[in-house]
Amino acid sequence: MIYVVCAVIYREGKILIAQRSEKMKLPLKWEFPGGKLKKGENEEQAITREIKEELNIEILPFQRISSHTHDYGSLKINLIAYLCEYISGEIKLLEHLDFEFVYFEDLKGYDFAEADIPVIEKLKTLL
Numbered sequence: 001m002i003y004v005v006c007a008v009i010y011r012e013g014k015i016l017i018a019q020r021s022e023k024m025k026l027p028l029k030w031e032f033p034g035g036k037l038k039k040g041e042n043e044e045q046a047i048t049r050e051i052k053e054e055l056n057i058e059i060l061p062f063q064r065i066s067s068h069t070h071d072y073g074s075l076k077i078n079l080i081a082y083l084c085e086y087i088s089g090e091i092k093l094l095e096h097l098d099f100e101f102v103y104f105e106d107l108k109g110y111d112f113a114e115a116d117i118p119v120i121e122k123l124k125t126l127l
């Protein structure tokens with residue numbers, strides 16, 4: 001089981017989503033950016049670090065919105081999602097293929113990683 005934190009970054013009524021590159025696992029799937037928790041880090045530190053590494057921006061995680069496990073067969077993950085505020089920086093795609101800011105209602109038009117579906121369901125009750 002691997003522990004993965006992901007950021008739902010909210011800005012001006014829209015949510016930041018990112019598309020995984022061909023070279024990553026789950027190629028071309030859309031996701032909430034983030035990554036694996038490292039030893040000695042808490043969840044907020046991990047998510048802040050991952051977003052800086054992947055997108056070059058500063059964010060502030062302010063609400064833990066969900067934590068659930070998903071079994072991909074060859075890989076089992078515990079995905080932990082945080083609602084985050086965009087603070088500063090210009091987005092640079094350092095790992096992903098693409099990104100978009102989308103309204104919640106438009107998320108259904110994107111092919112998300114399976115593990116993200118419960119996160120989207122949870123968001124529905126919050127936004």
Ligand SMILES: Nc1nc2c([nH]c(=O)n2[C@@H]2O[C@H](COP(=O)(O)OP(=O)(O)OP(=O)(O)O)[C@@H](O)[C@H]2O)c(=O)[nH]1
Pocket residue numbers: 004005006024025026031032033034035036037075077079113114115116
């Ligand atoms: N970051 C992120 N990973 C997700 C999401 N949904 C989901 O199934 N995953 C899976 O979680 C796993 C870990 O994510 P990652 O590959 O981004 O983590 P990382 O950058 O720390 O790992 P790496 O250094 O091995 O590339 C991947 O297998 C990825 O497909 C999501 O919304 N965000």
